[in-house]
Amino acid sequence: xxxxxxxxxxxxxxxxxxxxxxxxxxxxxxxxxxxxxxxxxxxxxxxxxxxxxxxxxxxxxxxxxxxxxxxxxxxxxxxxxxxxxxxxxxxxxxxxxxxxxxxxxxxxxxxxxxxxxxxxxxxxxxxxxxxxxxxxxxxxxxxxxxxxxxxxxxxxxxxxxxxxxxxxxxxxxxxxxxxxxxxxxxxxxxxxxxxxxxxxxxxxxxxxxxxxxxxxxxxxxxxxxxxxxxxxxxxxxxxxxxxxxxxxxxxxxxxxxxxxxxxxxxxxxxxxxxxxxxxxxxxxxxxxxxxxxxxx
Amino acid sequence: xxxxxxxxxxxxxxxxxxxxxxxxxxxxxxxxxxxxxxxxxxxxxxxxxxxxxxxxxxxxxxxxxxxxxxxxxxxxxxxxxxxxxxxxxxxxxxxxxxxxxxxxxxxxxxxxxxxxxxxxxxxxxxxxxxxxxxxxxxxxxxxxxxxxxxxxxxxxxxxxxxxxxxxxxxxxxxxxxxxxxxxxxxxxxxxxxxxxxxxxxxxxxxxxxxxxxxxxxxxxxxxxxxxxxxxxxxxxxxxxxxxxxxxxxxxxxxxxxxxxxxxxxxxxxxxxxxxxxxxxxxxxxxxxxxxxxxxxxxxxxxxxxxxxxxxxxxxxxxxxxxxxxxxxxxxxx
Ligand SMILES: [Zn+2]
Numbered sequence: 001x002x003x004x005x006x007x008x009x010x011x012x013x014x015x016x017x018x019x020x021x022x023x024x025x026x027x028x029x030x031x032x033x034x035x036x037x038x039x040x041x042x043x044x045x046x047x048x049x050x051x052x053x054x055x056x057x058x059x060x061x062x063x064x065x066x067x068x069x070x071x072x073x074x075x076x077x078x079x080x081x082x083x084x085x086x087x088x089x090x091x092x093x094x095x096x097x098x099x100x101x102x103x104x105x106x107x108x109x110x111x112x113x114x115x116x117x118x119x120x121x122x123x124x125x126x127x128x129x130x131x132x133x134x135x136x137x138x139x140x141x142x143x144x145x146x147x148x149x150x151x152x153x154x155x156x157x158x159x160x161x162x163x164x165x166x167x168x169x170x171x172x173x174x175x176x177x178x179x180x181x182x183x184x185x186x187x188x189x190x191x192x193x194x195x196x197x198x199x200x201x202x203x204x205x206x207x208x209x210x211x212x213x214x215x216x217x218x219x220x221x222x223x224x225x226x227x228x229x230x231x232x233x234x235x236x237x238x239x240x241x242x243x244x245x246x247x248x249x250x251x252x253x254x255x256x257x258x259x260x261x262x263x264x265x266x267x268x269x270x271x272x273x274x275x276x277x278x279x280x281x282x283x284x285x286x287x288x289x290x291x292x293x294x295x296x
Numbered sequence: 297x298x299x300x301x302x303x304x305x306x307x308x309x310x311x312x313x314x315x316x317x318x319x320x321x322x323x324x325x326x327x328x329x330x331x332x333x334x335x336x337x338x339x340x341x342x343x344x345x346x347x348x349x350x351x352x353x354x355x356x357x358x359x360x361x362x363x364x365x366x367x368x369x370x371x372x373x374x375x376x377x378x379x380x381x382x383x384x385x386x387x388x389x390x391x392x393x394x395x396x397x398x399x400x401x402x403x404x405x406x407x408x409x410x411x412x413x414x415x416x417x418x419x420x421x422x423x424x425x426x427x428x429x430x431x432x433x434x435x436x437x438x439x440x441x442x443x444x445x446x447x448x449x450x451x452x453x454x455x456x457x458x459x460x461x462x463x464x465x466x467x468x469x470x471x472x473x474x475x476x477x478x479x480x481x482x483x484x485x486x487x488x489x490x491x492x493x494x495x496x497x498x499x500x501x502x503x504x505x506x507x508x509x510x511x512x513x514x515x516x517x518x519x520x521x522x523x524x525x526x527x528x529x530x531x532x533x534x535x536x537x538x539x540x541x542x543x544x545x546x547x548x549x550x551x552x553x554x555x556x557x558x559x560x561x562x563x564x565x566x567x568x569x570x571x572x573x574x575x576x577x578x579x580x581x582x583x584x585x586x587x588x589x590x591x592x593x594x595x596x597x598x599x600x601x602x603x604x605x606x607x608x609x610x611x612x613x614x615x616x617x618x619x620x621x622x623x624x625x626x627x628x629x
Contacts, residue, residue, distance in 0.1 A: 101554070101611035102545045152610030159607070182498070182520045184529065187544050188556050191498060191520040192609035195506055198478045199603055221471075222520070225499045229475035244471035244499065245461030249525075253461045263466055271467045 045069050047239075061280045070217060070237050070280055074118070075125040075142035078175055082138065082284050088130035089138075093160055098122060098153045104185040110146070118145050122153045126161040128170070132288040134295070137165035139174040141223070143216075148176070150223055151183035155193025158227060162200035166207045171291055175214040176228040177240075181221020194226035201230045210294050212287060215242050215265065215274065233290055234274045235283070236265035242273070300363055304355060305566070308343045315340060348566045351515070353547050354538035357523060359515040360494045364569040366576060367426075368395055368410035368453045371493060374576035375583070376401050376408060382439060388468065391432030393424045393460070394504075396439040401451065402584045404591075407443035409436045409504060410453035410493075427460035430473035433503045437477050440484060449487040449587050452504045457522065459500030474503040481506040482602060485595025489586045491561070491579060492516040492548075493568075508602050509586040510556070512548040513579070514563040518556075519546035556609065558586075 042051050047069030057064070061081055062071040073081065080086045098121075100107045115121060123145040128137055139161045141148040150158075158174065165172045182190035201211060213231025215224075218241035225244050228234075236242060243263035251258055261267050268274045278286050301309045315336050322329050351359070359365070372379055376399035383390040396409035411428055414420030428436075436452075443450045459470050481488065481504075488507035496505070496518030512518060519526075526540035527533055545551075548560040561582045568575035590598065 095615040097613040097615050099611055099613050102543070104543060152612045155610055156612055184521050184526060184544075186611075187520055188518060188546065188551055188554060189610050191502055192556060192606065194475075194499065194502060195478055195482065195606045196609050198475060199482045199606055202479050202483060203603070222499055224471040225474040225503075226478060227475075229469075229472045230479055243466050244459060244474065245466065250461045250463065250466065254463065259463070262463065267467075271469065273469045273472055 043071075063280050068238065068279070070239060072143045072177065072217065073280075074144055075120065075140040078140045079125065079129065079138065081280070082173070082175075082287065083129040083131055084133065085130075089127055090129070091125060091127040092164065093126060093157050094121065096122070096153045096156060098151060100185070101152070101189055102185070102187050104187070107185040110185070114145050118142065120145050122157070123148050123150070124154045124157050126157045128164075128168075131173070131284070132291060134291065135168070135170045136291070137161050137168070137170055137172045139172075141175065141177050143177045143218075146183060148223070149181060149183040149190075150193050150197075150226075151186040151190050152193065154183075155190075155196050158197045159200040162197075162204040162211075165209065166204045169207050169209055171209045171294065172204060172211045173214065173287060174211070174227065174231070175216060176219045176223055177216035181223050181225075191222065194222050197227040198230060201227050210290065212290060214278075214283065214287075215268075216240050218242070220244070220246060229273075235276055235278045235286065236268060236274045237283070238265055238277050238279055240265045242268045297358070300569075302355070302358055305347055308340065308347055308566075311336065311340050311343060344565055352538065353517075353541040354523070356515040356547055357517050357537075357541050359567040359569075360513075360517050362567055362569045363415075364572075365494055366568055366572045367415060368412045368455055368493070370415075370572065371453055371576055371579060372399065372408055372410075374573065375580035376406075379408075383435070385431040385434040385438060387434060388431040391424075391429050391435055392422055393426050393428040394432030394436050396436060398443075398448065401587070402580070404584075404587065405448050406451050406587070407439050407448050408451045408453065409439055411456035411500075411504070413455060413494075424460060426456055427458060428456065428500065429460050429462070429465045430468045430470050433459070433473040433477050436504050437480055440481060440488075444484045444486050447486060449489070449591065450484070450507075451583055451587070452488065452490040452507065454490060454492045454496055454501050454505055454518075455494035455516075456497050456500050456504075457495050458497035459503065471499075474499045477503040478506055482606070483599055485598065487587055487590035487593070487598060488602075489583050489590070491583060492518045492557075493579070497522060506602070506606070508590050508598055508605075509558045511559045511561055511582055511586070512551060512557045513561050513568060513575070514548055515567055516548055517541070517546040518548075518551055519544050554611075 041054055043054055045052055045064045047064055048067035050066050062073045079089055083089055098111055120142055124139055124141050126139040128135055139158055210232045212233045213228050215228060215236040219228050220243055241263055242265055247258055247263055265277050269277055318329050318333055379397055379399040381397040393411055395412040398407050411426045412423050413426030414423045440450050490505045490507035490510045492512040494516055498520055523537040523541040524534045526544055527536040551557045552560055561578050564571035564574045
């Protein structure tokens with residue numbers, strides 16, 4: 001039953017993300033940037049401790065050229081990396097707004113702060129764009145917004161992404177990156193988004209089009225335990241944290257220190273939970289190849 | 297809590313014990329204390345109503361965790377006959393933190409599943425304190441798919457703090473197991489009635505909690521995060537879990553208002569542990585009533601309605617030119 005009246009209105013009348021403004025050369029704010037580095041021109045690599053020039057890093061898809069550490073990528077920058085061009089991207093559902101359904105203390109304030117910091121309205125950007133000249137429905141979670149956690153709006157946008165892709169018979173690519181999992185501030189309603197999105201993924205299967213799930217650092221909790229785990233193909237960026245329970249909670253529960261590499265992409269691959277690890281520079285070509293094979 | 301008694305209910309428990317002693321004394325010595333007893337009973341009734349009719353969210357959480365609260369197997373034994381327990385996920389091992397099997401419920405053959413907490417320390421160790429590994433969820437899914445094959449309805453009794461956070465659990469794909477269960481349960485062609493009987497801890501509960509009807513015992517809780525963990529994140533103080541329990545809206549009445557559950561099953565005054573048999577009978581009545589409503593529906597119709605129900609979950613607003621318009625409201629608003 002359609003809850004929303006005009007389901008297919010896609011143009012926002014509000015200043016949210018203007019994809020055409022993100023030209024890919026301008027790195028978006030990096031939440032992981034260490035505080036001691038001034039004015040955002042330089043960044044210290046957590047992988048090799050080297051100081052990297054931000055512009056250089058952006059040109060290298062936010063990957064450290066020396067050690068291969070994959071930095072977080074904002075949603076718009078990610079789209080520019082994956083799509084033929086941002087000009088091919090039409091954003092969907094920019095008019096959905098988060099409310100505070102539980103009256104959770106401080107939620108509105110934190111939301112407003114996140115919006116001001118990131119220029120995003122919520123933790124996911126969804127829409128349609130061209131990849132390898134063919135249309136794909138694409139959703140990108142942005143870690144810098146509430147740790148990429150899923151509340152009602154994220155769940156609804158992703159659900160609509162799969163619904164529209166089903167109608168248009170086009171493939172879906174979702175790039176996950178949400179250390180927060182389900183969003184605590186929306187309580188049980190966040191948990192229900194896990195069911196809603198998982199069902200949307202399964203219904204999308206009727207299109208016989210592929211759903212490729214890309215796991216980036218970090219993909220945990222309710223995001224991992226729902227749509228992110230349900231891809232026909234599951235790709236992971238190197239060194240990403242992937243798992244259900246947070247490592248600190250595991251450590252506290254078992255009362256021993258965790259083995260090195262626990263809950264990394266490599267750990268997930270070894271244990272059979274993902275199809276492959278793909279370096280960021282290879283991500284677009286890999287997606288293109290899988291999609292091409294589906295058209296063949 | 298000392299000996300299964302909470303500080304806030306102690307005056308009542310002490311009074312009840314005095315009544316019991318006096319009754320025993322009467323029986324033993326043949327002295328008539330009926331007048332004194334009547335006075336004490338009246339006082340106890342007053343106190344019971346006073347203490348138990350205005351429970352805080354945290355007090356309900358405490359009741360949901362009461363060591364004498366009926367466990368999944370307790371309920372199965374009280375509401376079903378001919379229970380045949382089944383084991384194993386056919387892949388790794390049998391996870392005893394999850395139980396299930398087939399049984400007769402009010403004459404109906406059903407598949408009944410649920411996490412199982414231990415009733416003493418020894419059993420708790422065997423059952424990993426009722427915290428399932430992925431193989432526990434896969435065992436539950438196997439039994440549910442078997443139910444579908446034979447056209448049996450499914451009853452899922454949920455009492456779980458959460459999916460187990462351990463190394464092997466992560467190795468064997470706890471997140472994947474939960475996601476798969478959610479997806480598969482959503483499309484099963486038989487009626488599913490879920491009941492949160494005690495604790496409903498996040499994804500570990502939802503993994504066996506997708507149903508045509510989701511019911512909740514009056515003092516159960518169901519939340520995206522435990523009150524303790526929420527308190528730690530918000531205030532860096534697990535001691536403030538009572539505040540978190542209130543903020544998170546995790547009680548049965550809250551969830552009914554949020555459109556997440558369909559019915560609250562009343563418990564005996566003071567919690568299910570105070571009258572286990574009555575609690576079980578109320579649970580049985582509700583489950584049977586919902587199952588009988590669902591049984592005439594075809595598989596297609598069940599799935600269609602189930603998906604519609606979850607499609608509506610969530611609260612948000614749509615920005616229009618004129619105003620903020622709430623568009624996704626639960627039907628009960
Ligand atoms: Zn580096």
